Amino acid sequence: MRDRMQAARxxxxxxxxxxxxxxxxxxxDYCHVFKASMGADCDPNRTLFNEGQRSVGNEIVALIVNDADRFKPQTLRKVTSLAEGTDI
Known part of the structure; x- marks a missing residue:
């Protein structure tokens, strides 16, 4: 993809x-950003796989909120509520 700033825009x-x-x-939600990455069975391989997915989700969050002048806490709260399945 183009540069990171363009991706953020x-x-x-x-x-x-x-x-x-x-x-x-x-x-x-799919990337386990707002939930535990360790499953009930405590399978270390599954946990590592989920942590890999989480790193992608963390990058998405960083792209959305990387510009301090445009960061709005209500935007991140709304994204969080959508990921958790609750609409605010």
């Missing part, structure tokens, strides 16, 4: 739509 554009908010919320 693109991510904020996507987040500016209802569909984009739902998509980002789904991806963050």
């Amino acid at each position: 693109d991510a904020r554009i996507v987040m500016g739509t209802e569909e984009g908010e739902r998509l980002i919320g789904y991806l963050l």
Whole structure:
């Protein structure tokens, strides 16, 4: 992809739509950003796999909130609630 700053601008554009908010919320949930990566069975291989997914989710969050002038706490709260399946 192009440079990281362009990717961050693109991510904020996507987040500016209802569909984009739902998509980002789904991806963050899928990537275990807001939940434990260790399963009930404590399988270390599954935990490491989930941690790899989490690193992708963390990058998505970083792209959305990387610009301090544009960061809005309510945006991250909304993304979190969408990922958790609760709408605020």
